[in-house]
Amino acid sequence: MASEDVILETIDLDKSFGAVHAVRTVSWKVYEGRVNALVGDNGAGKSTLIKLISGALQPNSGGFRVRGQETRIGGPAGAFGLGIAAVYQNLALVENRDVVMNMFLGSELTRGPGQIFLDHKGMLRQAHEVLDDIHARIPNVREMVRNLSGGQRQAVAVGRALIRGGEIIIMDEPTAALGVEQTQEVLQLIDTLRGQGKTIILISHNIQQVFEIADYISVMFHGELIGTRSRDEATEAEVVAMIMGKRSP
Amino acid sequence: MFARLTQGQLPMARRRREQLLFLMDNGIYVVTVVLFIVFVILAPYFFTPRNLVNILISASLAGIVTAGYTVAILAGQIDTSTQGVLAVATVTTALLFEEVGVSLPLTVAFALLAGIAAGLFNGLIVVNGKIVAFVATLATQGVMLAIALFLSGGQTITIAREGLQEAVFIRVFGIPSSVWIMFFCYIVGYVMLTQTKLGAHIYATGADYRAALLSGVPVDRVIRIALVISALTAALTAVLVTARAKQSAMFGLAIAGSVDFVTALTAVLLGGFSLFGGVGRIERNLVAVLFLTILGNGLQLMDVPTGIILIVRGFALVLAVILSVLRARMT
Numbered sequence: 101m102a103s104e105d106v107i108l109e110t111i112d113l114d115k116s117f118g119a120v121h122a123v124r125t126v127s128w129k130v131y132e133g134r135v136n137a138l139v140g141d142n143g144a145g146k147s148t149l150i151k152l153i154s155g156a157l158q159p160n161s162g163g164f165r166v167r168g169q170e171t172r173i174g175g176p177a178g179a180f181g182l183g184i185a186a187v188y189q190n191l192a193l194v195e196n197r198d199v200v201m202n203m204f205l206g207s208e209l210t211r212g213p214g215q216i217f218l219d220h221k222g223m224l225r226q227a228h229e230v231l232d233d234i235h236a237r238i239p240n241v242r243e244m245v246r247n248l249s250g251g252q253r254q255a256v257a258v259g260r261a262l263i264r265g266g267e268i269i270i271m272d273e274p275t276a277a278l279g280v281e282q283t284q285e286v287l288q289l290i291d292t293l294r295g296q297g298k299t300i301i302l303i304s305h306n307i308q309q310v311f312e313i314a315d316y317i318s319v320m321f322h323g324e325l326i327g328t329r330s331r332d333e334a335t336e337a338e339v340v341a342m343i344m345g346k347r348s349p
Numbered sequence: 350m351f352a353r354l355t356q357g358q359l360p361m362a363r364r365r366r367e368q369l370l371f372l373m374d375n376g377i378y379v380v381t382v383v384l385f386i387v388f389v390i391l392a393p394y395f396f397t398p399r400n401l402v403n404i405l406i407s408a409s410l411a412g413i414v415t416a417g418y419t420v421a422i423l424a425g426q427i428d429t430s431t432q433g434v435l436a437v438a439t440v441t442t443a444l445l446f447e448e449v450g451v452s453l454p455l456t457v458a459f460a461l462l463a464g465i466a467a468g469l470f471n472g473l474i475v476v477n478g479k480i481v482a483f484v485a486t487l488a489t490q491g492v493m494l495a496i497a498l499f500l501s502g503g504q505t506i507t508i509a510r511e512g513l514q515e516a517v518f519i520r521v522f523g524i525p526s527s528v529w530i531m532f533f534c535y536i537v538g539y540v541m542l543t544q545t546k547l548g549a550h551i552y553a554t555g556a557d558y559r560a561a562l563l564s565g566v567p568v569d570r571v572i573r574i575a576l577v578i579s580a581l582t583a584a585l586t587a588v589l590v591t592a593r594a595k596q597s598a599m600f601g602l603a604i605a606g607s608v609d610f611v612t613a614l615t616a617v618l619l620g621g622f623s624l625f626g627g628v629g630r631i632e633r634n635l636v637a638v639l640f641l642t643i644l645g646n647g648l649q650l651m652d653v654p655t656g657i658i659l660i661v662r663g664f665a666l667v668l669a670v671i672l673s674v675l676r677a678r679m680t
Contacts, residue, residue, distance in 0.1 A: 177565070192563040196556040196627050205553055206565030208546050216545050247363050260564075 107132035107299050108153070108184070108268055111170075113162035115148055122148040124323040125162065130268065135290060135300040137314035139307065141343055144320040146303050147272070153301070154186035154270055155179035185266030187274065191257040195246040199238055200227045202245050203260045230259045234292050250278040251285030258289060262298075269293060270301045275309065287313050307336055307343075321345045366679055373676055377619055377633055381640040388647035395650050405524065408642040409531035410586055410593070411612050412635060416534040417582025418613040419634050423542070424575035425555035425626025426475065426482035431613060433493025434467045434580045435598065438587030440497045443506035443597035446513055453516055457588055464584020467493055468577030475576065476569045482576070506597040517592035527589045531635075534582060538631045551575055556627025615662070616641055618669035623677050641665065 108130040115123040123145045130136045140146050151157040153164070155173040164171055166182050173179050179186070193202050200223050209219040209226070227241050236255035238248070245253065254274055261269050271290070275283040290300055290313055304310050310317055311331060318328040319342040326347055329339065389396045414431060421428040442460045445451040451459070467489070474485040508514075518525045542548035553561040554571045562568050590598055619637040622629030644665070648658045 188563060190560075192560040194553050194557040194560045194627070196623075197553060201549060201553070205549070205561065208549055210546055216547070218544055218546060218549060220544075247367070 104134070105132040106130065106165075107167060109165040110149070110153070111163045111165060113149070113152055113164075114160050115152060115157065116160055121323050123152065123159075126320075126323075126325045128318060128325050129328070130299060130301060131316055132299050133294065133297045134315040135294055135302055135313055137302045137304060137310040137317045138320065139304060139310055139317060139339065139343060140320035144343075145323040146320055148323075149320065150186070150270055150272060150301065150303060153179070154184060156186070180264050180266075183265055183267035184270065185261035185264050185268070186270040186272070187254070187257045187261055188272060191253055193245045193253060193257060196244060198244055199231075199241040199248070199256055200224055202256055203227050203230070203263055205260070207264055226263065227259065230262050231255065233296065234258060234262070234289055236289070249282055249285075251282035251289075254278075254286045255289055258293065266298070268299045268301065270303075272303045273305065274302070275304070275306065283309070307339060310339075311336060319343055370676065370679060373672060374630075374633065377636050377640060381636050381643065384640060384643055384647070388643065388650070392647045392650040395647055400646070400650070402524065404639075404642050404646050405528045406518075406593070407646065408639050409525070409527040410589055411616065411642060412531040412638040413527075413534050413589070414583050414586040415613045415616045415634055415638050416531070416538050416631065417579040419617055419620075419622065419629070419631050420538065420542070420551065421482070421575045421579035422617050422622055422624070423555045423626060423629060424551045424572055425558060426486075426572055426575055426579075427624065428471065428486050428576060428579045429483060430467065430471055430486035430490040430493060430580070431583045433490035433497070434464055434583035435587045435590070436497035437467060437493045437500075438463050438584035439591045439598045440501045440506070442513075442588050442591045443508055444500060447506055447508045447510055450510070453512055456513075460588045461581060461584050464580045464582075464587075465577055467584070468580030469573070471576040471580060472573035476572055482572075486576075501597060508591070508595045508597075513592045514595055517589055527593075530585070530589070534585075535631060535635050542631055547571070547574065552627055554626075612638075612641060612662075615666040615669050618673045619665070622673070624670075624673050625677055628676070 106129045110126055110128045112125045112127055113123055114125050126145075126149060128149070138146050138149065148157065152159050153173065155176045155178050164173055166184075171182065173182065173184070176186075194205065197205070200220075204223050204227070209222045211217050211219040211222070224241065231238055231241065234255060236252065236259065238252055238255065245256065248256065258269065258271075274286050274290075278286065287309065290302065293300055294315075302310070302314060314331055316328055316330055317334055317339055319326050319339060321343065322345070326345070327342055394400055414435075418428060418431060438460045441463045442456055445459055446453070446456045470492075471482070471486050471489050474480055474489055475482045478485065518527060520526070521529055542551065550561070550566045550568075550571045551574075553564070553566055554568045554575075558568060561571075587598070616634055616637040617629070618624065619640065620629060620634035622634070641662070645658055645662065648661065649655075653661075
């Protein structure tokens, strides 16, 4: 583990909602170019930790180190600036718009006086490039998102993250609502992203799946980070025990 | 180890659905042409230059207000204050031009400003008050109608001063300027909606407010702009209506042509728009407006009693609503 580069680190991150102590002084290392899985039972604090990293929430105390630099993440825009992009569980896609417009929603390419006109050609070209890079098979990028499969949607959402310069891509339960085949599509997508040097933070309930795809598995329990294991040295039984709160030596 | 991302032809059922949607969306073109041909055959004097120009004038008044209304609908905002804006703007026009004696350009400018103010007021209630547009604008419409009533002292203001009607309905290439203004509005609307960032944001905000918000679209600003555009075109229509009738229109009910909330709504829905926002193409609305105008005009020429015409128009709205709901269920 020592030889790996840490791209993002949380430092004693702490977050409470009133009486609920959701994240307790969590110091977590995220390894560059790896799939970093975050597992834990419902209410273990995974989502809160992820929202702190993606800028959707602000911590009560603690901070971040990104590429060795101590920094704060002021909001979603600040996170984008640091190359951190979250792919939300509901994907935040607009059903009645096509693939290209969804990928560029909120960060449209523009041209002309005052940059008020859309650069349709540029967006089309870049959308093709990005989707080709992640081997997404979307035959027609002018297709409405409503007609896409779950796997294709995930590809569009990830494509959007990449277009925004995402180097650290947070995927929150990306296969939760998917069938067997589409789950495989998404796992392949994650593998492809890793192959391109992207860093993935993967939240999942599915231990089997985590063992299939992740390089590192971190476990949260009652708001605490109780351990990180590399996939090769961990067993499913050990991870399940950690999820239930048993600290291993 | 992994299955390839599925090569994607659309599955059969989805393709059927898309075909049906295409039919529902573009059927208005066919229906309008058929109706036109039917009236050419059946309605006396229908296919005369004079009547065709009349149709265009009526269509232009309904068309302009519908153009702006469409933008609001696309942003997911059902703007029911059209009548109120019309009332305020028509009274403003008549008062300034006839009673105060302001010049024509200034009169028009003030009427349009009144429209912008009304749109901003709507935006304030909808965005800052976090109230659904349908309800909020129903309330603001009441306020606007009251203001118009107060300003006009409850009287219709007749315009005796020369220059308004003549200037506004000056003919360019034989066609009254209001028709040109309508085409201009639709061209601007088309370019804005399909070619600009604002247009993309209007569609996205209407289609999925939350997704747009999460994607960094300035949704509140988009809603404000859409409501201002809607009110602005209503005010522009009010100027034209006032000029055509040479008097202010009481309660915003247009004397000439059928410029009202219901017509705009019918046209928008017939044009394949979703009541819930984010879906539709503005050029289809232009055709839907022509359809409604031709329908009214043709029936009138065939000596169908006004009551029956109104019933037919009512059914057009019912049909449009059914189409819209069917469409929403399919997508």
